[in-house]
Amino acid sequence: MTSYPKVLLQNRKPDRIATIDEYRESGGYTALTESLGKVPSADVRQTIQNAVLLGRGGAAFPAGMKMSTVPEDAPFPRYLVCNADEMEPGTFKDRVLIHADPHQLIEGMVLTASGVQAEKGIVFIRPEYESAARILEREVGIARDAGFVGKDILGSGFDFHIDVHRSGGRYICGEVTAQLNALEGRRPNPRKPPPFPTVKGLWDRPTLVNNVETLCCVPHILKNGADWFKHLALTETGAGTKLYCVSGKVNTPGCFELPMGVPLREIVETHAGGMRSGGTFKACLPGGASTGFLPKEHFDIDMDFEGLKAVGNRLGTAAIMVFDESTCLVRVTCNLIDFFARESCGWCTPCREGIPYIKDLLWRIENGQGEVAYLDMIDRMARHLWNAYCAFAPGAAAPVQSLLEYYRDELMAHIEGGSCPFDK
Amino acid sequence: MLPEELQDKLEHDIAAVDHPKELAVDVMFALQDHYGYLTDEAVETAAGLLGIAPVEIEELATFYTFVYREPVGKYVIHVCDSLLCMLDGSETIEAHLHQKLGIGAGETTGDDLFTLLPVCCIGYCDRAPAILINRKVYGPLTVESLDAIIDRLRADKD
Ligand SMILES: Cc1cc2nc3c(=O)[nH]c(=O)nc-3n(C[C@H](O)[C@H](O)[C@H](O)COP(=O)(O)O)c2cc1C
Ligand code: SF4
Ligand code: FES
Numbered sequence: 001m002t003s004y005p006k007v008l009l010q011n012r013k014p015d016r017i018a019t020i021d022e023y024r025e026s027g028g029y030t031a032l033t034e035s036l037g038k039v040p041s042a043d044v045r046q047t048i049q050n051a052v053l054l055g056r057g058g059a060a061f062p063a064g065m066k067m068s069t070v071p072e073d074a075p076f077p078r079y080l081v082c083n084a085d086e087m088e089p090g091t092f093k094d095r096v097l098i099h100a101d102p103h104q105l106i107e108g109m110v111l112t113a114s115g116v117q118a119e120k121g122i123v124f125i126r127p128e129y130e131s132a133a134r135i136l137e138r139e140v141g142i143a144r145d146a147g148f149v150g151k152d153i154l155g156s157g158f159d160f161h162i163d164v165h166r167s168g169g170r171y172i173c174g175e176v177t178a179q180l181n182a183l184e185g186r187r188p189n190p191r192k193p194p195p196f197p198t199v200k201g202l203w204d205r206p207t208l209v210n211n212v213e214t215l216c217c218v219p220h221i222l223k224n225g226a227d228w229f230k231h232l233a234l235t236e237t238g239a240g241t242k243l244y245c246v247s248g249k250v251n252t253p254g255c256f257e258l259p260m261g262v263p264l265r266e267i268v269e270t271h272a273g274g275m276r277s278g279g280t281f282k283a284c285l286p287g288g289a290s291t292g293f294l295p296k297e298h299f300d301i302d303m304d305f306e307g308l309k310a311v312g313n314r315l316g317t318a319a320i321m322v323f324d325e326s327t328c329l330v331r332v333t334c335n336l337i338d339f340f341a342r343e344s345c346g347w348c349t350p351c352r353e354g355i356p357y358i359k360d361l362l363w364r365i366e367n368g369q370g371e372v373a374y375l376d377m378i379d380r381m382a383r384h385l386w387n388a389y390c391a392f393a394p395g396a397a398a399p400v401q402s403l404l405e406y407y408r409d410e411l412m413a414h415i416e417g418g419s420c421p422f423d424k
Numbered sequence: 425m426l427p428e429e430l431q432d433k434l435e436h437d438i439a440a441v442d443h444p445k446e447l448a449v450d451v452m453f454a455l456q457d458h459y460g461y462l463t464d465e466a467v468e469t470a471a472g473l474l475g476i477a478p479v480e481i482e483e484l485a486t487f488y489t490f491v492y493r494e495p496v497g498k499y500v501i502h503v504c505d506s507l508l509c510m511l512d513g514s515e516t517i518e519a520h521l522h523q524k525l526g527i528g529a530g531e532t533t534g535d536d537l538f539t540l541l542p543v544c545c546i547g548y549c550d551r552a553p554a555i556l557i558n559r560k561v562y563g564p565l566t567v568e569s570l571d572a573i574i575d576r577l578r579a580d581k582d
Contacts, residue, residue: 089506089508089544090508090545091549095548127490130559168452168453169489183446187487203443248508253549254550335505339544
C-alpha cells in the first residue's frame with residue numbers, strides 16, 4: 001500500500017485521545033508560539049489564502065478569502081464559530097478529529113481567530129457527540145492552564161476564549177445562518193444574506209464560521225508554509241490532505257487521511273479494503289447525502305473539488321458511500337429523501353412541499369406501484385427545489401436528479417416489473 | 425419548583441453570559457434532566473429564568489430532536505435509520521427492538537424504562553448499524569449484541 005504523510009491524523013491512536021504533551025511533541029503549538037503577537041493578522045490571512053485551503057464543511061469556499069471578508073474596521077467583539085454539527089449522512093470525520101487530537105483544533109481556532117482579531121470562540125456541536133463535547137471542554141481547560149487560550153495568550157496581548165455550545169439536534173443547524181440563529185437561542189431557520197455573517201453575524205457582530213477540519217489544517221499551514229500544504233495534494237488543483245469517510249459496501253469502512261486528489265479506485269480498493277463479499281463497484285455518493293450518484297465509469301476519478309466539479313458532481317464533505325451491483329439505488333434514494341423530508345426546517349414551500357412529493361412518488365416506484373409519468377413529475381419537482389430559500393433543498397435534489405440521469409433503466413425496471421428487482 | 429441548588433446553578437450560568445438566550449438549549453436540557461422531560465412547568469420555568477416568553481421556549485422545544493415535550497423512559501434509544509445503517513440492517517434492529525420491548529416508534533415501555541425514537545444519521549456510519557442509548561453509541565450491532573445490551577440495562581434497574 002502506498003503510504004502517504006499523515007498530517008491531521010498523525011497523532012491518532014486506536015483507543016484514546018492524544019494528550020497536550022503528545023500534541024506538542026509532534027510540533028503542536030509551535031505555530032501559535034511563533035506567530036501570535038509577531039505575525040500581523042493580514043499575513044496570517046494571506047498564508048491561508050496562498051495555501052488554497054478550501055472549506056471542508058461541504059461548500060469548498062476558500063478559507064483565506066472568507067477571513068478577508070471581515071472588514072478591517074469591523075466592530076468588536078468578533079466571533080469565530082467552529083462548526084462541529086456534522087449531520088451530513090455518511091460524514092464522521094469531525095468526530096474522528098476531535099477524538100484523535102483535540103489540541104490541533106484548539107490551536108487552529110486560536111490561530112484562525114488571530115487572523116480576524118476575534119476574541120470569542122464557540123464550538124457548535126451536535127448532541128450525538130456528547131463525548132466529543134466533554135473532551136473539548138476538558139482540553140480547552142488544559143490549554144488555558146498552559147497559556148494557549150484565554151487572556152493575553154503567551155503574553156502576546158491577544159485574548160481568545162473558547163466555549164462549547166451543545167445543539168438541540170437538527171441537520172439544518174449545520175448551515176451557517178441557521179447555526180447563528182441557533183446560537184442566539186432563536187428557532188434555527190436559515191437567514192438569507194446579505195448581511196453576510198463575516199460582516200454581521202452573531203449578535204450583529206462579525207462572525208467567521210469554519211468547519212472542524214478546515215480549522216485543523218491551519219496550524220500546519222502556518223507552521224510549514226503554503227507551498228508545503230499545496231504539495232501535499234496529488235493533483236495540481238488540490239491542496240492539503242483530506243479526510244475521506246468511506247462507508248457502505250466496502251470491507252473496512254472508516255475515516256482515512258489521504259492526499260487531496262487521490263483516485264477513487266485507490267480509496268476503495270486499497271484503503272477501504274476493497275468491495276465487500278467480492279461485489280463490484282456500481283456507484284457511490286462522493287461527498288455526503290447532498291451530492292449526486294457518481295457512476296462506475298468515473299471509478300478512476302481524482303477525488304478533489306475540481307475533479308468532481310468537472311463531471312458535474314461535488315466533493316462535498318468527502319463522505320464516500322459505496323454501492324455494489326446488489327444495491328438498489330432507488331431504495332437508496334428513498335432513504336435519502338426520507339432523511340431530507342424529516343430534517344427540512346419547513347421554512348419555505350419548495351422544500352417543505354416538494355420533498356414529501358418526491359418522496360411519495362419515489363416510494364411508489366420502489367414498491368412496484370410506479371408509473372412512467374412519475375419520472376417527469378419527479379424531475380420537475382426536483383428542479384423546483386433549486387428555488388428554495390437555502391442550500392438544503394438543492395442538496396436533496398442532487399441524488400434524485402442523478403438517479404434520473406444515470407439510472408433511468410433501474411427506475412424503469414421497477415415500474416415495468418411492478419416490484420423492486422433487487423428484492424429476492 | 426426547582427431544587428434550590430439547580431435554580432442557583434442555572435441563575436449563576438445565565439448571569440455569566442452576555443446574552444441569556446444563548447443558553448436556551450442548555451437550560452432546556454437541564455430542566456429536562458430534572459423533570460424527566462420538558463414539562464409545561466419546565467417551559468414556564470425556562471422562560472422565567474431566561475427572561476423571555478414561554479412561546480419562545482416552545483419554538484425551540486418543538487424544533488429540536490433531543491428536547492422531549494412528552495414523558496420518556498429512563499433510557500432513550502435513538503435508532504439510526506439513515507442510509508449506511510439501513511444498508512447494514514437497521515430495519516432488522518428496529519424490528520427486533522419493537523418485538524423485544526413490545527413498543528413501536530415513539531413509544532415508551534410500561535415500566536418507563538425504554539423509549540424508542542428513530543433518528544437520522546448519528547455520525548457513526550463506520551459502526552453501522554448503530555444506535556444511541558442516552559447519547560452513548562453502540563455499534564456495529566447484531567441482534568445478539570443488542571439483546572445483551574438491553575438485558576443488561578434491564579438488570580441494572582434493580
Ligand atoms: C443543510 C446544510 C447543512 C450543513 N451542515 C454542515 C455541518 O454539519 N458542518 C459544516 O462544517 N458545514 C455544514 N454546512 C456548510 C456550512 O453552511 C458552511 O459552508 C461551513 O460550515 C463553512 O465552513 P468551511 O468554509 O470551513 O467549510 C452545511 C450546509 C448546509 C446547506
Ligand atoms: S430549503 Fe428547506 S431547510 Fe432551507 S429554508 Fe427552505 S425549508 Fe428550510
Ligand atoms: S447512517 Fe447510521 S450512523 Fe450514519
